[in-house]
Amino acid sequence: MPGSESSVDQLEVLINEERLQARIQELGKQIREDFGDNPITCIGVLKGSFLFMADLVRAIGGPVRCEFLGVSSYQGGTRSTGVVRITHDLKQPVEGQHCVLVEDIVDTGLTMDYLLRMLQVRNPASLKVATLLDKPDNREVEVQTDYIGFTIPDEFVVGYGLDLNELYRNLPHIAVYTP
Ligand code: IMP
Numbered sequence: 041m042p043g044s045e046s047s048v049d050q051l052e053v054l055i056n057e058e059r060l061q062a063r064i065q066e067l068g069k070q071i072r073e074d075f076g077d078n079p080i081t082c083i084g085v086l087k088g089s090f091l092f093m094a095d096l097v098r099a100i101g102g103p104v105r106c107e108f109l110g111v112s113s114y115q116g117g118t119r120s121t122g123v124v125r126i127t128h129d130l131k132q133p134v135e136g137q138h139c140v141l142v143e144d145i146v147d148t149g150l151t152m153d154y155l156l157r158m159l160q161v162r163n164p165a166s167l168k169v170a171t172l173l174d175k176p177d178n179r180e181v182e183v184q185t186d187y188i189g190f191t192i193p194d195e196f197v198v199g200y201g202l203d204l205n206e207l208y209r210n211l212p213h214i215a216v217y218t219p
Contacts, residue, residue: 051208051215054197055190060172060213061095063189067170068099071140071187079103081137081164085155086110086128087209088144091201092172092189096142107132111151124154130162139164140187144201145173149183156184173197173214190214 071080080100084093086108097104110128141159146152152169159167170187177194192214198204199211208215 050218051198051211052218053213054192054195054216055214057212060189060200064092064095064172065099067187067189068096068101071096071168071170072100072102075138077102078138079105081105081107081134081139082142082170083107083109083130083134083139083159084142085144085151088201088203089142089172091209092144093142096170105132105137107134109155111155124151126158133162134159135163136165138166138168140168140170143169143171145175145197146171146183146185147175147178148180150180152183152185153181172200173202 080103082093082097082100082104084090084106087110093106097106107130108128109130110126112125112127139159141152141155143152156167156169168186169184171185172189174185174188174191175194176191195216196204197214198208198217199213199215201209202214203209204217208217
């Protein structure tokens with residue numbers, strides 16, 4: 041049954057924990073360099089980015105605020121519907137703040153496009169995008185991606201925050217799921 045514990049043998053490691061963590065350190069360092077000593081508001085997109093957000097904010101170091109946006113873009117399954125539902129909004133205004141939107145993966149780009157429009161009207165001082173994974177082959181709208189962890193082929197991946205029917209988020213690596 042897809043997404044059940046019995047399908048563990050359908051997973052193949054794509055990015056191991058060591059590579060993942062090394063790249064996140066690099067991204068954090070680059071982001072801190074780009075922003076100098078300024079406070080950065082990192083906005084994690086739930087649920088998929090929760091592990092990436094936790095590691096990235098520590099890699100950035102210095103003054104960082106953590107905010108979260110809850111988004112539900114799939115109603116289960118492996119295909120984007122393009123329908124974005126906000127399930128949790130920011131707790132603080134971000135007006136005048138340097139913001140980095142922290143995503144797990146950009147696939148069609150529909151979710152990111154929607155979120156960027158939604159955040160721009162809240163007048164941040166600047167708005168950048170950090171995504172752990174980029175799947176450019178499947179893009180339906182062009183979106184801004186300032187910091188990319190890894191560019192990957194058009195395959196369905198799970199682990200390190202990414203799920204299939206809510207499972208596999210706790211894997212320490214990224215794996216390709218083959219149905
Ligand atoms: P997009 O709107 O198609 O760019 O998809 C963005 C969201 O779809 C991501 O934040 C993920 O939650 C989900 N998603 C896209 N591709 C994958 C994947 O390969 N595995 C798990 N989730 C995915």
